[in-house]
Structures are given as structure tokens and as C-alpha cells.
Amino acid sequence: AKWAKQEIREQIVPPVLRGEKIAALAVTEPGGGSDVANLKTRAVKDGDHYIVNGSKTFITSGTRADHYTVAVRTGGEGHAGISLLLIDRDMPGFSTGKKLKKMGWWASDTAELFFEDCRVPADRLIGAENAGFIAIMSNFLAERLSLSIMAYMTAQLAYEAAMDYTKQRQAFGRNIAGFQVTRHKLVDMATQIDIAREYTYRCAALMQAGKNPIKQVAMAKNFSVDVCEKVTREAVQLFGGMGYMRESVVERLYRDAKILSIGGGTTEIMKELIAKQIRL
Ligand SMILES: Cc1cc2nc3c(=O)[nH]c(=O)nc-3n(C[C@H](O)[C@H](O)[C@H](O)COP(=O)(O)OP(=O)(O)OC[C@H]3O[C@@H](n4cnc5c(N)ncnc54)[C@H](O)[C@@H]3O)c2cc1C
Incomplete structure (x- = not known):
């Protein structure tokens, strides 16, 4: 296009x-x-x-x-x-x-x-x-922004599923969300997802303004992917045995998360790009 x-x-x-x-x-x-x-x-x-x-x-x-x-x-x-x-x-x-x-x-x-x-x-x-290399690289920016969005949205789905499940699942006479440790896990998820989303929006705004935020988009992708891996892992944990079952959405999200640190340029390649941009 x-x-x-x-x-x-x-x-x-x-x-x-x-x-x-x-x-x-x-x-x-x-x-x-x-x-x-x-x-x-x-x-x-x-x-x-x-x-x-x-x-x-x-x-x-x-x-x-x-x-x-x-x-x-x-x-x-x-x-x-x-x-x-x-x-x-x-x-x-x-x-x-x-x-x-x-x-x-x-x-x-x-x-x-x-x-x-x-x-x-x-x-x-x-x-x-x-001149194909320049075209490939210029399109990578939008692809990496999309992958950052995909990462925090995958995390968001896992967080919402974990929230619903822990509110209704009972143990030791109360729901799982009633334990302080569970609440803190859900709070950490919400915090990380919000930060990943807001930073990704900032990158989108820079692109919309005609800038070429190579460093920021690489940072957004790596940060969101990291959030996604942590949140999906914790969501499986909060589901207990049911989190390991194919019928649970969090089982799928946990598996789907892994590609995001590989596709569109790996986490390590993003770090090399950031290193060049901050003149390391
Ligand atoms: C499900 C899926 C869909 C995909 N879709 C597409 C697609 O549509 N089109 C397409 O062209 N490709 C696609 N890919 C390929 C994807 O872009 C590559 O897998 C990715 O870029 C990594 O390349 P590689 O697999 O050859 O790994 P390699 O390049 O062999 O890397 C292996 C490891 O070495 C690390 N590494 C490599 N170089 C360095 C370095 N300089 N410093 C530090 N570490 C380094 C990497 O980070 C990685 O951890 C897809 C891959 C998957 C799994």
C-alpha cells in the first residue's frame, strides 16, 4: 500500500x-x-x-x-x-x-x-x-506498534478472566479474590497493563504526528510483551488446575503470548535498535 x-x-x-x-x-x-x-x-x-x-x-x-x-x-x-x-x-x-x-x-x-x-x-x-530494505524497515514500525497493542490486549483478556474466576472460586471459606495476595496480583496486572497501554498510545500519537519513533516503538513492544508474559502466567496460576486445561481461555492466552517476543523482530533485536538510538 x-x-x-x-x-x-x-x-x-x-x-x-x-x-x-x-x-x-x-x-x-x-x-x-x-x-x-x-x-x-x-x-x-x-x-x-x-x-x-x-x-x-x-x-x-x-x-x-x-x-x-x-x-x-x-x-x-x-x-x-x-x-x-x-x-x-x-x-x-x-x-x-x-x-x-x-x-x-x-x-x-x-x-x-x-x-x-x-x-x-x-x-x-x-x-x-x-531499495527494499528501507521499505521493510519503515513498515516494521507499524507492525511493532500492532504487536505492542496485541501484547497488552492479550494481557487484558487474561486479567479480566482471572478477575472473574477469582471472584467466584471458593477456598478456605471465601472467594480467592478475598485473599490479599490475590488482590495484589490483580492490582499488579492492572498497573502493568495500564502503563503498557498508555505508552503505546503515546507512540501511536508520535506516528500520527509524522514522527519516526523507532526507539519508543521498540521500547513499547518489549515492555508490553514482558507485561503480557507475566500477566498470562499469573492468570494461569490464579486459575489453578483449571488454568492448565484447554477449555480455559487463559491456557490459550499463555501459549499465544510467547510469539510476541519473537515475531516482528525479537526482544533482543529491539534492544539492539534501542542501543543504537541512545548511542550505546
Ligand atoms: C508464528 C510466527 C509467525 C511469523 N510470521 C512471519 C511472517 O509473516 N513473515 C516473516 O517474514 N516472518 C515471520 N515470522 C518469522 C519471525 O519474524 C522470525 O522468527 C524472527 O524474526 C526471528 O528470526 P529467526 O526465527 O530466524 O531467529 P534467529 O534470527 O535465528 O534468532 C535466534 C535467537 O538469536 C537471537 N539473536 C539473533 N541475532 C541477535 C543479535 N544480534 N543479538 C542478540 N541476539 C540475537 C534472537 O533474538 C533469537 O533469540 C514468524 C514467526 C513465527 C513463529
Whole structure:
């Protein structure tokens, strides 16, 4: 939507926004995901086509997508040799693997993609040739903001479930929420979620004002993800044995939380970004 030529944008974006088509972003490769500048999938120009060879992995909506924005190497080594190509499911030489079995996020499919002499029309280039790295990085800001929101909202759901459960579950003649230790756990959850939410809003406001808050968004993601992991763990604990059962929502939230410190750039990569921004 941000970097493609107008014709491509008009053709592809509206059906995706209407929910009629599915789009996926394919950056990560079996050889590595954090080191984006080192990706290996190669696209070589052949007349008015690119010939693409390589593979991607862990791609969200991988088995179901109609269109894939694929990061490929069109130039030399490093970030200056990367471009983005919009590849359709039915293009010759493109195939997808099976739906991968995951710890959480079962409502979303994740798959490997394979390109074997895949012929892609040259006008499917998104942005300028060898300028793909900047496009990927600029889109990461919005993705990381969304992941921060997803993290505190996952925590919020777990907190609300824990609140309801502990108010009605009885032990030693009173409800569990009646114990001071439980109240303090719920207070800690509420405090952390509020702070994560407010800081994330601040990042959204900075983005809305046209700023590029790389450091703040990385901090928001790491903070919210940490809150999410702590809150979902405590929620399972407050549910006792029922927290370990598949029928409890907190069991799912606890498993779903783990991806948030990995996807969209890991916690460690966020810390490296913050370190650069504060000139460490
Ligand atoms: C469910 C799911 C959905 C995903 N969806 C997509 C998608 O739609 N599109 C897509 O392109 N990718 C997707 N990914 C991939 C995800 O972005 C990568 O898994 C992530 O970026 C990490 O890459 P990696 O798995 O290769 O880990 P690696 O890069 O191999 O890292 C392994 C460990 O080393 C650490 N590490 C690496 N470099 C450093 C460093 N410099 N300093 C300190 N520690 C370091 C990492 O933090 C991590 O802990 C998805 C992954 C999952 C699990």
C-alpha cells in the first residue's frame, strides 16, 4: 500500500481490505530471520521478468494467501541489494509447504514458501530495485506498534478472566479474590497493563504526528510483551488446575503470548535498535 506503483496498489489493496483476498509478507528464511540484510532468496532479471529461487519460512497466512510481498536479493550482499516483489500464488515455480504446527496462534496458518525458477513480471517490483530494505524497515514500525497493542490486549483478556474466576472460586471459606495476595496480583496486572497501554498510545500519537519513533516503538513492544508474559502466567496460576486445561481461555492466552517476543523482530533485536538510538 505504501510503496507499490499506483496500478498495483489499485489492483491489489482494495480486495485485501475488503477481506476477499489475503496478503502475506515473506521476509524470514530458513537460514535466519533476525539478520534481514543477509537474506539469500535471489531474483535475477530475465527480459521483462525476474527469475526467483530460494525459500521462506514461518510466513503468516502462508498456505492461504493470494499475494505475497517477498524480500529478494537483486543486488550484491547486505541491505543495499534487497528488493520487494509481489508474487501471486498461481505464478509458475511458486509453491507452499504444509501448515506448520505451532505452540500457539492456532487461528493463523504459518508455512514455508518455495521458489523454483519462479517467473515474476518485472512490473511486480514494489518500490525501487535494491531499495527494499528501507521499505521493510519503515513498515516494521507499524507492525511493532500492532504487536505492542496485541501484547497488552492479550494481557487484558487474561486479567479480566482471572478477575472473574477469582471472584467466584471458593477456598478456605471465601472467594480467592478475598485473599490479599490475590488482590495484589490483580492490582499488579492492572498497573502493568495500564502503563503498557498508555505508552503505546503515546507512540501511536508520535506516528500520527509524522514522527519516526523507532526507539519508543521498540521500547513499547518489549515492555508490553514482558507485561503480557507475566500477566498470562499469573492468570494461569490464579486459575489453578483449571488454568492448565484447554477449555480455559487463559491456557490459550499463555501459549499465544510467547510469539510476541519473537515475531516482528525479537526482544533482543529491539534492544539492539534501542542501543543504537541512545548511542550505546
Ligand atoms: C508464528 C510466527 C509467525 C511469523 N510470521 C512471519 C511472517 O509473516 N513473515 C516473516 O517474514 N516472518 C515471520 N515470522 C518469522 C519471525 O519474524 C522470525 O522468527 C524472527 O524474526 C526471528 O528470526 P529467526 O526465527 O530466524 O531467529 P534467529 O534470527 O535465528 O534468532 C535466534 C535467537 O538469536 C537471537 N539473536 C539473533 N541475532 C541477535 C543479535 N544480534 N543479538 C542478540 N541476539 C540475537 C534472537 O533474538 C533469537 O533469540 C514468524 C514467526 C513465527 C513463529
